[in-house]
Amino acid sequence: MNWDRFKDLKIELNEKQKENLIKYKNILQEENKIHNLTAITEDQEIIDKHFYDSLIFTNEFNPGGLSILDIGTGAGFPGMVLKIMFPSAKIYLVESNGKKINFLKKVIKELSLKDIWTLNVRAEEYSVENREKFDVIISRAMAPLNILLEVGVQALKVEGTFICLKSKNVNNELDDLNGKEKKIGLVLKGKQELRDEVLGERNNLFYKKNKPTPLEYPRLYSQIRKRPLGK
Numbered sequence: 607m608n609w610d611r612f613k614d615l616k617i618e619l620n621e622k623q624k625e626n627l628i629k630y631k632n633i634l635q636e637e638n639k640i641h642n643l644t645a646i647t648e649d650q651e652i653i654d655k656h657f658y659d660s661l662i663f664t665n666e667f668n669p670g671g672l673s674i675l676d677i678g679t680g681a682g683f684p685g686m687v688l689k690i691m692f693p694s695a696k697i698y699l700v701e702s703n704g705k706k707i708n709f710l711k712k713v714i715k716e717l718s719l720k721d722i723w724t725l726n727v728r729a730e731e732y733s734v735e736n737r738e739k740f741d742v743i744i745s746r747a748m749a750p751l752n753i754l755l756e757v758g759v760q761a762l763k764v765e766g767t768f769i770c771l772k773s774k775n776v777n778n779e780l781d782d783l784n785g786k787e788k789k790i791g792l793v794l795k796g797k798q799e800l801r802d803e804v805l806g807e808r809n810n811l812f813y814k815k816n817k818p819t820p821l822e823y824p825r826l827y828s829q830i831r832k833r834p835l836g837k
């Protein structure tokens with residue numbers, strides 16, 4: 607296995623973290639034989655396309671010590687990787703699929719991770735019940751921007767950051783959103799772009815919440831799907 611890529615990150619990968627990432631990879635490969643957790647299954651691919659990819663944004667934003675809600679975390683990306691690399695962060699993993707939650711619980715137990723919680727709920731319901739609770743909302747590959755932002759924003763503190771880890775269709779998603787993030791209290795503050803032979807195109811977006819989100823958001827999921835922001 608090759609960890610060279612991690613040298614591009616501002617954070618150091620120490621022996622304990624490497625050991626934990628390898629254990630996590632092994633559990634993922636083992637459980638993936640029974641449950642369909644990820645299509646990425648080879649050692650090096652998991653390291654590059656799941657672990658490293660989950661961390662690229664940390665070159666622009668340090669998550670240390672913050673309370674972070676990862677919505678639609680799946681098999682733990684990026685949230686579980688953040689816990690391993692930034693132990694001082696408080697991580698909340700939201701995932702509606704119970705099988706994935708069981709897998710995440712197993713990883714937390716076997717790696718003896720602290721200050722990390724799994725939530726087997728729908729993100730839009732959780733965010734309404736936990737208004738302005740988190741410093742950061744983050745998500746990778748859960749939904750297009752015009753759905754994702756509405757689903758999660760209510761749980762974000764004013765002055766907090768909403769981080770969307772995106773790939774190649776980001777410009778279409780931004781066009782579809784059509785500036786309507788302002789309606790829910792968000793402003794686009796930064797975009798991190800990476801072009802890479804193995805990972806392809808990565809585009810990470812950083813939104814700041816500059817005012818409370820009106821209480822009518824998020825709407826019912828059926829309404830969000832039918833008429834996303836900007837449509």
Ligand SMILES: C[S@@+](CC[C@H](N)C(=O)[O-])C[C@H]1O[C@@H](n2cnc3c(N)ncnc32)[C@H](O)[C@@H]1O
Pocket residue numbers: 677678679680681682683684700701702703706727728729730745746747748757
């Ligand atoms: C394509 S997977 C991505 C998983 C992970 N973030 C990654 O990048 O590998 C999307 C995940 O989001 C979950 N999901 C989709 N909509 C959700 C919602 N409204 N609330 C909670 N989880 C949701 C799905 O069950 C699925 O596991």
